[in-house]
Every structure is written in C-alpha cells, then in structure tokens.
Amino acid sequence: MAGSTSTSLFLPLTFRLNFAIVYIFSGFSNWCNVPTFFSESTIEFKEINTKNKQFFLALTPPSESSYGYCRKYDLPPVTTKTAILFSIFGKTITDCMPFTQKTAIVTGAGQGIGFEICKRLSAEGAQVVLNDIDPDLTHRAAALITAETGNECLALAGDASDVDCIQKMVSRIVQQYGKLDIVIANAGITLFGDFLAYTPEAFQRVMQVNLAGSFFLAQAAAQQMKEQKTGGTILFTSSVTGHQAHKQLAAYSMSKAALEMLAKNLVIELSPFQITVNAIAPGATLTERTLDDPGYTATWSALTPMGRPATVADIAEAALFLVSDKARQITGQTLIVDGGWTSISPSPF
Numbered sequence: 001m002a003g004s005t006s007t008s009l010f011l012p013l014t015f016r017l018n019f020a021i022v023y024i025f026s027g028f029s030n031w032c033n034v035p036t037f038f039s040e041s042t043i044e045f046k047e048i049n050t051k052n053k054q055f056f057l058a059l060t061p062p063s064e065s066s067y068g069y070c071r072k073y074d075l076p077p078v079t080t081k082t083a084i085l086f087s088i089f090g091k092t093i094t095d096c097m098p099f100t101q102k103t104a105i106v107t108g109a110g111q112g113i114g115f116e117i118c119k120r121l122s123a124e125g126a127q128v129v130l131n132d133i134d135p136d137l138t139h140r141a142a143a144l145i146t147a148e149t150g151n152e153c154l155a156l157a158g159d160a161s162d163v164d165c166i167q168k169m170v171s172r173i174v175q176q177y178g179k180l181d182i183v184i185a186n187a188g189i190t191l192f193g194d195f196l197a198y199t200p201e202a203f204q205r206v207m208q209v210n211l212a213g214s215f216f217l218a219q220a221a222a223q224q225m226k227e228q229k230t231g232g233t234i235l236f237t238s239s240v241t242g243h244q245a246h247k248q249l250a251a252y253s254m255s256k257a258a259l260e261m262l263a264k265n266l267v268i269e270l271s272p273f274q275i276t277v278n279a280i281a282p283g284a285t286l287t288e289r290t291l292d293d294p295g296y297t298a299t300w301s302a303l304t305p306m307g308r309p310a311t312v313a314d315i316a317e318a319a320l321f322l323v324s325d326k327a328r329q330i331t332g333q334t335l336i337v338d339g340g341w342t343s344i345s346p347s348p349f
C-alpha cells in the first residue's frame, strides 16, 4: 500500500461520504453489531487500488468509547461493485474478513495441522504462503487451497530448518506482498526412540527442525516486522509432550518444551515492536501421519476426557485466534488443545 494514501485525495468529497455511509450501514455495522459506535467514529480513506478497484478505509473509534481504547482499524477492502450492490440491497459486506490485508506464512503445511491452518487463514482473507519440504506436496496443497477459497495461496517449497532457506522465504514474501504479519512455525518432526539408544543424528535432526527452524524463522520475521513498524504475531507449534513425559519422546518433548520457553522469552525483546509470540500445544490430533496407526482414534478416544482426539480443525481454530487481532494483548503464552488429556495424562502404553 506504500505511496497510495494520497490517491484518495482525488476522490470527490461527496463520493467519499456516500461511500463511507454505505460501508458503515450496510456492512461493517452488521459485522460488529454496534451501529451506534460508528456514528462517533472517524472514517478515512487510506488507499484506492485502481487495478483491483478496491477501496481501503480506516476507522478510528471515539477515545471515550465503551471499547476503552482509541485505536485505528484498517477495515477490510471493498470493491466498487460491492459498494454499489450494497447501496441497492443493503446487505452485509461479505469481504469483511478478519485476516484481509494480512500476510501469513505457515511452515510444514503440505498436510496435517499446517495445511488446515493455511486453508482457514486463506478462507478468512489472508494472503497465505504455504511452505513444506516436499515440493510436490507444497504445490498441490497451495493449489487445493486456492481452488477452494478463491484466494491465491503462494507455494514456497524448502527446508524450514535451514537458515538460508528461511531468509530467502521471508525476502520472497516481502518482495511479493510488501510485508509479513503472521508467522506460524509449524514444521516439526517426531522421531521416536528409547533414550538409551537414541542417536546423535536423530537428536540433531529433531533439534534442527523443531527448534532451530522455529527460532530462526521467528528471528528473520521479527527483523522484518520491526522494520515495517506495523507489529506482527508469531506462533510456535509445541505439543502436550512438552508438558507431560511420554515414552520414546525424550528429544521431541524437550524440543517442544523449549519452544514454549522461547515464546515466553521473546516477550522481552519483541513486545516493544508490538510483536506477540505464543505457542499452541496440540494433544493427540488426527492427521494423515497419526492415522497411519489404525488404532490411533480408538486409543486416544479412550484416553481423552472429551472422548475423542482433536481434529485439525480444532487446532486451527485455536491457532487462528492466537494470531488474530482478538489476541493482540496475549503474548508469551501457550494454549493447550487436548480435550483435557494433560489434566490427567493417562499413558497410551
């Protein structure tokens, strides 16, 4: 959007007012369900994108509103066509979506939890960049999401544990979209093995993907977010095994516990730049990988207080909350999504 603010000055004032009124009363007020709130708010044009014929507006609530703060909101873009239609039919503006204008990257997202998070973010308006180490999977997954949501999802294949690859991905995103707002370090590997026989190679690989990849992705993203001066949000994918001991997972669970401490620690350095850092800790979750075990659903249904393992949708819902503006005051935290398993932690063995 750089350099576009002045374009709005060329719009006639009457058009601006009419447009704002249409916008407020036919769309945004329904979305927020607080019409009176808008009568005291200030609306201003930020940008008109002539190529896509989109209008970008910002809304500043009154300082003494019941919302208790005065903060400028970037409203989701609306098109001229939408504006005309709504002025005639008075319907809700459908492109009022929470992640519109946000650029997000999710690593290890060719399948499973990461894929579902990408799909949800894309469906809710974000410009999503999907990464996976497997190029075929990456391209297939991104194409599937684009087809399903009608919102283009960018495929960036590569090893998310490789610092050089991480930096290239962040540069590419900035080159393509001009900014990076949401980072979900989801790539993780689970290498089971007895502690007494665990090899240095297995240990290194687990630490490289689960820890180093997340650490350096957060670093590269935070540098970019700091430069942008628009804040941002980083989410690590931990696990319930970072909280409870689990047979054959000494290295994996150690890496996940470390990620949660990383989220807490980064509060010190990243809060001044309005960057939040959190972790999500899924419990047993049904994915292509876990369903390789034919007994998985039955085993975890019996062990989980809520009576079933999580679905990828359960995890994605929680992840989307943590990276949304609704969670803007939450940082350094871990949200466990496990149907109650960690409260009692019965062993599957």
Ligand SMILES: NC(=O)c1ccc[n+]([C@@H]2O[C@H](COP(=O)([O-])OP(=O)(O)OC[C@H]3O[C@@H](n4cnc5c(N)ncnc54)[C@H](O)[C@@H]3O)[C@@H](O)[C@H]2O)c1
Pocket: 107, 108, 109, 110, 111, 112, 113, 114, 131, 132, 133, 134, 137, 158, 159, 160, 161, 186, 187, 188, 189, 190, 209, 213, 237, 238, 239, 240, 281, 282, 283, 284, 285, 286, 287, 288, 289, 290
């Ligand atoms: N599924 C569960 O039950 C569960 C439970 C707790 C935590 N988690 C965590 O959630 C995250 C996602 O888990 P999942 O089960 O959906 O994963 P998954 O194994 O189904 O898929 C992970 C994807 O990551 C990709 N990947 C692996 N290494 C990569 C790398 N270096 N760079 C880029 N991509 C890479 C794989 O190709 C795969 O497509 C992981 O961090 C995992 O540890 C999963």
